[in-house]
Amino acid sequence: MLRIVDTRTGHLAEIPSVRRHLLSICVHLPVSDAGIGMMDLRTLLVGDVLARTAELHGLQSRTFLTMPDLPHLPHEQAVALDRAMSALGVHPPATLGAHPPDGTLCAAADVHVRAYGTTAQGAAGGVHMDVGRAVPASRETDATDRSHLLSPGLLDAVAPAGTDPLAVRMLMLGHPYGTPVTVTDTALEEARRALGDWRLLVADWAEEPSRPVPADVLRHAHAVLADDLGVPAVLETLGTLATRDDVPAGAKFETFAFLDRVLGLDLARDVGHQHR
Numbered sequence: 001m002l003r004i005v006d007t008r009t010g011h012l013a014e015i016p017s018v019r020r021h022l023l024s025i026c027v028h029l030p031v032s033d034a035g036i037g038m039m040d041l042r043t044l045l046v047g048d049v050l051a052r053t054a055e056l057h058g059l060q061s062r063t064f065l066t067m068p069d070l071p072h073l074p075h076e077q078a079v080a081l082d083r084a085m086s087a088l089g090v091h092p093p094a095t096l097g098a099h100p101p102d103g104t105l106c107a108a109a110d111v112h113v114r115a116y117g118t119t120a121q122g123a124a125g126g127v128h129m130d131v132g133r134a135v136p137a138s139r140e141t142d143a144t145d146r147s148h149l150l151s152p153g154l155l156d157a158v159a160p161a162g163t164d165p166l167a168v169r170m171l172m173l174g175h176p177y178g179t180p181v182t183v184t185d186t187a188l189e190e191a192r193r194a195l196g197d198w199r200l201l202v203a204d205w206a207e208e209p210s211r212p213v214p215a216d217v218l219r220h221a222h223a224v225l226a227d228d229l230g231v232p233a234v235l236e237t238l239g240t241l242a243t244r245d246d247v248p249a250g251a252k253f254e255t256f257a258f259l260d261r262v263l264g265l266d267l268a269r270d271v272g273h274q275h276r
């Protein structure tokens with residue numbers, strides 16, 4: 001069973017409700033006609049990781065996305081958002097709509113993932129997750145300042161030319177979802193280098209005979225993910241595993257590949273291409 005800290009109470013709450021067989025996740029964004037920002041992307045990323053974690057624990061899930069009352073999201077913003085979500089490995093939501101929701105899909109959601117400073121309008125219940133701020137280093141703002149908006153050149157601003165967008169994902173996953181993240185050039189370069197190193201290791205390990213995922217690693221990963229979405233602890237676990245001499249290369253490969261189902265970092269991308 002997954003447990004998430006409900007920001008309204010400060011206590012861990014189990015999800016999904018015993019009345020449900022499908023985990024319903026509603027992502028609430030403060031997007032306005034002014035543009036889409038890095039904060040919006042981080043909130044979508046948290047919703048994506050929550051859905052992936054639920055599926056890893058044997059639950060089916062469905063994600064809905066709501067925004068302020070806009071007749072239509074401007075075309076340039078919609079294109080920028082779709083492109084950025086795809087580049088960052090965020091699975092597209094099942095439904096996009098204005099909030100307050102015009103139906104019961106989000107009103108009765110099991111989990112409401114809210115961008116910093118956003119209220120889950122129309123939410124009748126469920127667990128509420130508040131996502132911490134995410135801003136570029138040179139554009140730190142207060143809670144209500146939207147001057148750091150990045151659309152329509154959203155992806156280029158988040159991941160400049162030559163930067164793997166999934167390095168941005170790795171950088172954000174390295175922080176607990178409720179804490180602020182400042183995306184500096186240095187931090188982004190470190191994430192890019194670490195991601196590249198892991199992909200090379202995974203490609204090398206893939207050449208060795210397959211071995212089962214170590215039971216202790218599997219138990220720990222499931223436990224930290226189930227306890228308020230402890231993705232940073234998973235990254236730390238993988239970093240430690242990569243250096244362990246007592247774990248066969250094939251087991252390392254299977255572990256990285258298995259946990260990448262949650263991380264979404266395309267860790268096996270270089271398999272079969274490392275010697276080219």
